[in-house]
Amino acid sequence: MPTIVVEVMxxxxxxxxxxxxxxxxxxxxxxxxxSDVRLGKRFELHVDGDVxxxxxxxxxxxxxxxxxxxxxxxxxxxxVQGSSVAGETH
Amino acid sequence: MRVGVITFPGSLDDRDAMxxxxxxxxxxxxxxxxxxxxxxxxxxxxxxxxxxGDYLRCGAIAARSPIMAEVVDAANGGMPVxxxxxxxxxxxxxxxxxxxxxxxxxxxxxxxxxxxRVESTDSAWTNGFxxxxxxxxxxxxxxxxxxxxxxxxxxxxxEGLVAFRYLDVNPNGSxxxxxxxxxxxxxxxxxxxxxxHAVEPGxxxxxxxxxRSGVDGLTFFTSVLKSSVLS
Numbered sequence: 001m002p003t004i005v006v007e008v009m010x011x012x013x014x015x016x017x018x019x020x021x022x023x024x025x026x027x028x029x030x031x032x033x034x035s036d037v038r039l040g041k042r043f044e045l046h047v048d049g050d051v052x053x054x055x056x057x058x059x060x061x062x063x064x065x066x067x068x069x070x071x072x073x074x075x076x077x078x079x080v081q082g083s084s085v086a087g088e089t090h
Numbered sequence: 091m092r093v094g095v096i097t098f099p100g101s102l103d104d105r106d107a108m109x110x111x112x113x114x115x116x117x118x119x120x121x122x123x124x125x126x127x128x129x130x131x132x133x134x135x136x137x138x139x140x141x142x143g144d145y146l147r148c149g150a151i152a153a154r155s156p157i158m159a160e161v162v163d164a165a166n167g168g169m170p171v172x173x174x175x176x177x178x179x180x181x182x183x184x185x186x187x188x189x190x191x192x193x194x195x196x197x198x199x200x201x202x203x204x205x206x207r208v209e210s211t212d213s214a215w216t217n218g219f220x221x222x223x224x225x226x227x228x229x230x231x232x233x234x235x236x237x238x239x240x241x242x243x244x245x246x247x248x249e250g251l252v253a254f255r256y257l258d259v260n261p262n263g264s265x266x267x268x269x270x271x272x273x274x275x276x277x278x279x280x281x282x283x284x285x286x287h288a289v290e291p292g293x294x295x296x297x298x299x300x301x302r303s304g305v306d307g308l309t310f311f312t313s314v315l316k317s318s319v320l321s
Binding site: 010014015017018020021066067069071072 | 146147150154182183188189190192193194195196197235237238263
């Protein structure tokens with residue numbers, strides 16, 4: 001079954017308080033060479049049948065319209081995995 | 091006047107909002123997120139809470155629930171819509187108001203009685219205040235940091251669309267101390283603090299006069315009574 005992976009990250013120029021909290025914890029635990037952490041989301045969309053251009057276009061729209069709020073986040077990956085017609089973007 | 095309050099799965103303050111509406115002299119009407127029906131109300135409140143468990147992003151799934159199609163149409167037609175806390179998050183997710191709300195910059199959930207300055211009285215929900223009036227109402231959120239790009243912030247300030255600004259402390263890292271916004275027409279207002287929790291003596295924030303006597307939030311709901319011409 002093909003899977004479309006969508007990854008969303010907070011915009012680089014915006015504060016990422018969740019990532020900052022993780023980085024702070026890592027520092028406290030002694031992992032001082034890790035200078036920063038940014039925390040995003042990964043969506044795995046499972047698809048019945050093959051992934052065609054129409055579906056991929058639909059997913060790209062859904063990614064920027066709903067999975068991400070492009071005011072505060074960027075869609076960084078829309079990638080097909082395990083498809084017989086493996087298409088890939090980005 | 092009939093004011094609808096929409097309950098989403100995970101709404102918490104819908105009952106408080108309905109009580110506030112009743113205390114202001116209007117008739118509250120319970121609306122359900124899964125319907126495509128506003129039951130003929132004259133104004134709408136999107137209440138606070140954690141709709142859909144804040145999954146995806148705060149307000150993101152609620153913004154795409156069935157009734158929101160009707161809410162967006164009604165808002166674009168001039169009907170007064172107030173979004174409180176999670177309701178404000180829903181309004182930015184529907185793009186009825188610009189920008190976004192992210193996790194508080196300090197990472198903690200915060201609950202405090204918050205002083206605000208009313209920056210705009212040109213709205214359905216703020217016309218009963220005086221310009222520059224300072225009010226105190228409860229604030230309680232984990233993701234109340236208001237953000238938008240610089241040009242949007244400049245436009246909001248230039249057009250007088252900042253409705254409320256935090257005073258004393260900025261509790262969540264909101265850019266330019268923005269606590270709430272209105273739209274250009276003035277019928278849509280969203281804010282993170284909770285006016286519906288400051289409407290009844292004995293249950294509001296402390297004031298200099300007496301403990302828990304603060305009722306600054308009531309003016310939101312009495313304002314909309316005077317603004318029904320907007321709808």
